[in-house]
Amino acid sequence: MFISKKHLSRRTLLKGAGASLSLPLLSAMAPAFAQSSLVIQPRLGFVYIPHGAIMSEYTPDKVGTGFEFKPILKPLEAYRDRMTIVSGLGHAAADTTAVHSLSPCTWLSGIRPKATLGSDAFAGITADQYAAQVIGQDTPLPSLELATEDHSGLIGACDRDYGCIYMNTLSWRSPTTPNPMEINPRKVFERLFGTGGSMDERLSRQAEDRSILDGVVRQTQAFSGELGNNDREKVTNYLDNIREIERRIQQAERLIIENPDMDIPDAPAGIPFAYEDHLAIMFELMALAYQSDITRVSTFMMARELSNRTYSMVGVNEGHHATSHHGNNADKMAKNVKIQTYHVNQFKKFIDTLDSIEEGDGTLLDNSIILYGSNMSNSNLHDHYPLPNVLLGGTDRIKGGQHISYEQRTPMTNLILTMLNKAGVELEQLGDSTGLVDQV
Numbered sequence: 001m002f003i004s005k006k007h008l009s010r011r012t013l014l015k016g017a018g019a020s021l022s023l024p025l026l027s028a029m030a031p032a033f034a035q036s037s038l039v040i041q042p043r044l045g046f047v048y049i050p051h052g053a054i055m056s057e058y059t060p061d062k063v064g065t066g067f068e069f070k071p072i073l074k075p076l077e078a079y080r081d082r083m084t085i086v087s088g089l090g091h092a093a094a095d096t097t098a099v100h101s102l103s104p105c106t107w108l109s110g111i112r113p114k115a116t117l118g119s120d121a122f123a124g125i126t127a128d129q130y131a132a133q134v135i136g137q138d139t140p141l142p143s144l145e146l147a148t149e150d151h152s153g154l155i156g157a158c159d160r161d162y163g164c165i166y167m168n169t170l171s172w173r174s175p176t177t178p179n180p181m182e183i184n185p186r187k188v189f190e191r192l193f194g195t196g197g198s199m200d201e202r203l204s205r206q207a208e209d210r211s212i213l214d215g216v217v218r219q220t221q222a223f224s225g226e227l228g229n230n231d232r233e234k235v236t237n238y239l240d241n242i243r244e245i246e247r248r249i250q251q252a253e254r255l256i257i258e259n260p261d262m263d264i265p266d267a268p269a270g271i272p273f274a275y276e277d278h279l280a281i282m283f284e285l286m287a288l289a290y291q292s293d294i295t296r297v298s299t300f301m302m303a304r305e306l307s308n309r310t311y312s313m314v315g316v317n318e319g320h321h322a323t324s325h326h327g328n329n330a331d332k333m334a335k336n337v338k339i340q341t342y343h344v345n346q347f348k349k350f351i352d353t354l355d356s357i358e359e360g361d362g363t364l365l366d367n368s369i370i371l372y373g374s375n376m377s378n379s380n381l382h383d384h385y386p387l388p389n390v391l392l393g394g395t396d397r398i399k400g401g402q403h404i405s406y407e408q409r410t411p412m413t414n415l416i417l418t419m420l421n422k423a424g425v426e427l428e429q430l431g432d433s434t435g436l437v438d439q440v
Helices: 071-082 099-107 127-134 185-193 199-207 214-224 229-258 275-291 320-324 330-356 412-422
Strands: 013-016 019-022 043-048 083-090 144-147 157-159 172-174 297-301 368-373 389-393 402-411
Touching: 043 099, 043 127, 043 275, 071 083, 071 330, 071 389, 083 412, 127 297, 127 412, 144 185, 144 275, 185 229, 185 275, 229 275, 275 297, 275 330, 320 330, 330 368, 368 412, 389 412, 402 412
Parallel strands: 043 297, 043 368, 083 402, 144 297
Antiparallel strands: 013 019, 083 389, 368 389
């Protein structure tokens, strides 16, 4: 049997009008007889939820293996073997009365920022940016920062002596440079897959019912004959997924354009009306960015601190922040559990997507390390210990199948530092870390 030694580069691009697409990882990207030599770089993800958790309904009673899932994390039970629940960690950098401003900006840095209401903000470089400097330098985007709510228009004191700038992002490139978090799926899509030009140009393209993928389909046909059946199917599915996401974004834009009188103030084109749809598209864009190796590092704020979004889809009509101040009222606590379980359910869809994408000898989930959690514990007390943390990923990256409980107030940064080192980002210290955590 003749086997060609030709292979595709991992950086193979398909180019079309206004678009440039990286291919997903294919078997053809490794030389013949050397499939095992294809190095798969790890992906790092940090997914944040505000206002803590009802810890009695979150943390398993049993430490070790064979624990029973509490209601909030129950949706993730299918991934027991690839998840580790970590208890006992705290965040001293966020221990202050300005809990909502400091929770996001200290979560991935462990450094207390400067108290200021002005433009002279000074915080700490965050873990995602340390990763971007190492594993993100040979990808088009060193990192990706996403959210669903925009508070960047707020100025002044969002919380005590700390300005709103500290609450608006999880990611700081330098002590004085926060990375803005994008909430518009259309802008994210075009950042990943092509330049979109002005809004008029994008709407013109939509009116012509053109997909930005039309210009690259012919190129896939040029080399598809050289691919095996499995690779051809991967490419087809990859392009179909991108096309489907663009179609859904176009639908959201069309609703806004065709209903200009709808009472949705300042809704940018491309943002779905339904929160669940918004979350779904952002998570799918994250997965596509990982799959195409456009980025290996991402942060996602599913909701912002002080968010008063309602969750009528699970029977909670009061605002989230107001509900988080439950005063130990059983009814309010139950409503918090509903909101927190809802968030886990939406996050689980992202994990499902990662696990459905084949890569190498496993799946994209197997090649990822994803942290899901909050920088607040009991929202009624505004405390920062013990924090709710869940790690998911391949068993060659995290051990999985376990609940680990550390001594109370063990620095949260110890866990994040361990994540970085497992992803190949060798860092001796992060913020107030005191070392790596074992067992993970």
